[in-house]
Amino acid sequence: MKRRAAGASGAAAGDAALADLLRQEGAPYDLAGLRALVAGVLAAPPGRDPAAWTTLVVPAPSPSLRQVLLALAAEMRAAPAAAPLAPAERLARLRSELKRRRVHGFLVPRADEHQGEYVPSRAQRLAWLTGFTGSAGLAIVLPRAAAVFVDGRYTLQAQAEVDDRLYVRRHLADEPAVEWVAATLRKGEVLAYDPRLHTVGEVERFRAAAAKAGGSLQALDDNPLDAVWSDQPPPPLAPVTRHELRFAGESAEHKRRSLADKLAAEQVDAAVLTAPDSIAWLLNIRGGDVPHTPLPLAFAVLNSDASVDLFIDRRKLAPGLAEHLGNAVRVAPPDAFGAALDRLGAARRRVQADPASAAAWVFDRLAAAGAQIHRAADPAQLPKARKNPAELEGTRLAHRRDGAALTRFLAWLAARAPEGGLTEIAAADRLEAFRAAGDNFRDLSFPTISGAGPNGAIVHYRASAQSERRLEPGTLYLVDSGAQYLDGTTDVTRTVAIGEPAPEMRDRFTRVLKGHIALATCRFPKGTTGSQLDALARRALWEVGLDYDHGTGHGVGSYLAVHEGPQRISKLANTQALLPGMIVSNEPGYYKTGAYGIRIENLVVVTPLERSGGEREMLGFETITLAPIDRNLVAANIRAIQCRGINRRLIFVVRSVRPLSPCGHNPADRLAVGPEWVRSRGDRTDCGLRGRQPKPLDSIATAR
């Protein structure tokens, strides 16, 4: 109590000084405006430089202004929140709001307006309402029942987080939400939804389900949950900065022109962009509005004259960004986006929008305004996926630094684990510290998955103080991690044996490795999709009746999202051919619930191959991830078969991180002093799995 009173009076005293400082340094904010700005800043993740936002107030704040601003932010962050509402009260308030609006039910998805993987705190409606904090899910609130739908990754987490007196829990895939609606909604009832948070396909499915129940589906103009979420954070305001040309490799002007020409050729007048990573790529900008992906949340319209209307909060543009954007990019506030769609419609324009990523609201609004809608993929998606030479060079350098950090970590782990007592979070923190020491490091690219023993079998495991385990002898340790560097984004998984692994672990690991190698070394004709190659990574497991329940590979951005499309290596049908320059992960695995998990993940670049006697244009993969694979987990009898099949193009780092490696060296000692390792390159003819004299690779030994 005392401190709050002191803080309040201190703040009151400081207010006048702050107002003076703002005036003196020419800031365009009064105190209320500044507080609103800081509230937005605090609604974004802190980022690597927690003072960077102060340049949003004035481009070069004086040390004293900077200090006062940081103090203000600290004070606002520390201000006690209102007593949190109990989940039952939240649900009751939402139901009463729905009643007020004369609808009966409401869909609460995890998605935000951008259908992104990471959402800002403001958009965490599902978590606020139900307590469920996973990265995918859906709640449906009806008058007499409510349900939370999560997938298999989150069954246990939902059980812990969601009050089952309020919500029934359902499996997102096995017990589809539409079936629950069809069975639970009553005749004549209206199920409402926020059309900014759903794709057209989702809306259609729920419309059919509501009709099946004799009810109906209705779009609402604004979100009733926002109306009852009293302390909902504001939209995030992380500084939006320029992505330098040396990393981007192509000017924003050139990108705009190139995409606009394609639109014009298709007789499209404008394309709506709602995916922030597309906008970031197109305009060579980066932000920090959500965790782990440098996204500036925004909407945009790319016109066929190569101009762009960018709908973004001006307050978050870092100094100099307006000049970077140039005159052909018109900046308008986010809430002007709807009116812009109306104008396109009124002018009877042919407007392209992507049904996979743009919200139903965009289509509804364009159609109502009279636009001709052209449904087609986000025009930035494919060029963004095909990295240019500068981006590829950048990502190779980033992978060298990242590989050095991971190798240091694995060497440290090999030395540290036998001492005992090492825990998952401590290990992940150590790995992060190795990475953070590298040049151009900005953030992890996702929360590290650090799973010991049975926790390794949880595919999207995230260690907590409650869940974490020690790395015990005789178990496997799985670490899936990555980083955002200015020059590239990494994502790598290694599984290592702590102590001596059981024969079954070796067998499974070797089958996963066989799949990994089969994919890494395959050659395929131009036009091949990732779906066509997926089975190569699974075949060695299928042979003995095993499999894994996740995709084999996802696209990866260039200092952007660690998961991006349109390419994918997956069981799911996908029509996007793998094209030169695309980065994709190669990550088969095997998971034994309650026992252990195995995953071996490298990133690869799709690369044209020399024709050399063949008839077709062929492509292959260049593995760019550099880190040892635990040779102690390779079973010799399976290896023998594999070696004969794939002995030409092995491009892995294959080296034990265990003190007693089969080749008689003590790589852990070596690795502890520096990132020296063997890299079996394509010009070697053995498979790299046999004992080999480690050689330092000088260029990498000095990489930071």
Add this chain to the structure above:
Amino acid sequence: MKRRAAGASGAAAGDAALADLLRQEGAPYDLAGLRALVAGVLAAPPGRDPAAWTTLVVPAPSPSLRQVLLALAAEMRAAPAAAPLAPAERLARLRSELKRRRVHGFLVPRADEHQGEYVPSRAQRLAWLTGFTGSAGLAIVLPRAAAVFVDGRYTLQAQAEVDDRLYVRRHLADEPAVEWVAATLRKGEVLAYDPRLHTVGEVERFRAAAAKAGGSLQALDDNPLDAVWSDQPPPPLAPVTRHELRFAGESAEHKRRSLADKLAAEQVDAAVLTAPDSIAWLLNIRGGDVPHTPLPLAFAVLNSDASVDLFIDRRKLAPGLAEHLGNAVRVAPPDAFGAALDRLGAARRRVQADPASAAAWVFDRLAAAGAQIHRAADPAQLPKARKNPAELEGTRLAHRRDGAALTRFLAWLAARAPEGGLTEIAAADRLEAFRAAGDNFRDLSFPTISGAGPNGAIVHYRASAQSERRLEPGTLYLVDSGAQYLDGTTDVTRTVAIGEPAPEMRDRFTRVLKGHIALATCRFPKGTTGSQLDALARRALWEVGLDYDHGTGHGVGSYLAVHEGPQRISKLANTQALLPGMIVSNEPGYYKTGAYGIRIENLVVVTPLERSGGEREMLGFETITLAPIDRNLVAANIRAIQCRGINRRLIFVVRSVRPLSPCGHNPADRLAVGPEWVRSRGDRTDCGLRGRQPKPLDSIATAR
């Protein structure tokens, strides 16, 4: 001239006698009616029993009536047609008819009202107009230009058949018709189409193309080409007969009930069936309206009470068929189909139709009448694809007889080819004769592809007197053939060396065989699609930069279409999981234009596997085709690698048909006296490619 006059007077004299006979035997036809019936009979392929149709006149015609009827048919078949119009005149008449109807252009697809692979003579509009007789294509007629679009299989054929002063020729895939329309149609012009001949998807694409050109697309009530095609054949009238329960394995009543229950569960009132093979399967009937597939052309509506409205020409129902169909199947004329759709609409029914197989006209008519349309796959398609135990047993027996015929042929070929002078058509005829000698044989399942040397490289080659080659030493001979038996449909391809093959031929053949074996022996989890497995069949070719430009496998019917869905093993994305009981072909190939073609095709059945230690429900393939593979084309060095990888589940007949086989036997001699061969089964542990003592397989030795 003399003969014609005699025939005419003879017919006049015979007319009175025929009228008497018809009356005496209680036929429901007068002479005009009979002539109309016979015209329909003649518009269908002749079939195996060219007198079978006489039972359509009276159930048991007397020998004298039968004789007179056959004479009438012979006379009508021989009657001279009107002098054929020149192609330029046909095109001119169509253009003037379009002008009369105030439209500018018209689409002439190869498809008929059923979107089938084989179409009756009446529906061969593309061939009548342009001369192009291939099995896929499209013509577009505009006021100042006309184009014919064919795919790569038919480039040469179209060049020979289509007059390039009238039509520009385009590649169906590389130069899409919609782009030609967008570039060629003029502003304000109307492109017309017959909505019974196009799917909704096609219509949408052409609508967009016409709009892009500033024109429009318009459906016509009837086909203007039919109006100018003066001697267009009538709809075919081949006898529709019962498919016996011992072959079908499930009664039609049970099938109707089972499908209707599923419709009811989905709250669908009725499903429209426009695919004749679905109707044939559902009602356990077979017909003969098109070549090589025992289809009764018809439409149907399956109601959720398990009754069926069948729209079919009653005249073609064989004696006893009405009893077989029963009271729950109401028969109405084909032209009552539209009114039935109107009634469903007027009653506001929820009606299911398949956008992939039903014509746009069905959707238009249902929508206009007020029906709620439920777009979903033809409900018979999936159960038809999953063969029941009786169908599987039938197909295994059919494959034994078929394998015996093919093996006799290959043995004959091994002896005959070295004598020289053997031609493609003579070889195909010999093969057909071997097949026709077997029990339950009804027809070939498609025109035999009999390709010597360079002709083998033409994937859908059909030998003609002009094109056929001799089987020369040092070349490959490819024969892709199959038959319709009452108990099953077969489709098999073998490639054999005539004389000594070149090392490159052996290398390519062995790679194709490796792919074939990789697919035949693979194990995969429940839920896997054919698209996921396709790469296994291509990998050995991809390794050296080669590939083939067709799918790896298609579904096969049970005494039905040799190509059926929904499953497929293909590069193309496909979401249909392979399910137990599905039959699919396994047919990788390699084609060197101007030199030789290789294809190795067996049919396989999707089969559940024992779990034996694994965790997942796994499936595999049972190869049901039985015929030797030419071991003289297997390269030992590649074989060695393959053997080690796949030595457990080889299930092929692998035996040379050449006099000097590697195992020192003279299998040709043996094969010439009977179908004895080695079948390496799953319980053997070698790969079957090594020398082995041939053993007679008694049950097959006596198979007919």
